[in-house]
Amino acid sequence: MNPGAAIVVYILIWWCVFFAALPFGVRRDDSGVAGADRGAPADPQLKKKAIVTTAAAFGIWIVVVAVIISGVFDFRD
Numbered sequence: 001m002n003p004g005a006a007i008v009v010y011i012l013i014w015w016c017v018f019f020a021a022l023p024f025g026v027r028r029d030d031s032g033v034a035g036a037d038r039g040a041p042a043d044p045q046l047k048k049k050a051i052v053t054t055a056a057a058f059g060i061w062i063v064v065v066a067v068i069i070s071g072v073f074d075f076r077d
Contacts, residue, residue: 001065001068001069006061006065009061009064009065009068010057010058010061013057013060013061013064014053014054014057017053017056017057017060018049018050018053018057021049021052021053021056022044022049024049025045026041026044027041027042027043028040028041028042029041029042030042
């Protein structure tokens with residue numbers, strides 16, 4: 001696996017994990033501001049989710065790269 005492919009795999013894994021983590025811990029904003037969406041989150045905690053996503057994606061990426069390099073699955077055939 002070349003470095004470019006490894007980076008692309010990490011980015012794909014990061015986005016998948018990030019989108020899966022977005023709904024966790026979200027509470028609806030009940031402030032009652034006129035014109036605001038009733039389903040908008042009060043505090044989305046995006047920085048915390050991005051940090052957690054980076055760590056989780058790195059762990060998943062290590063496993064995926066190890067499986068690809070080991071040759072358990074041969075994608076060339």
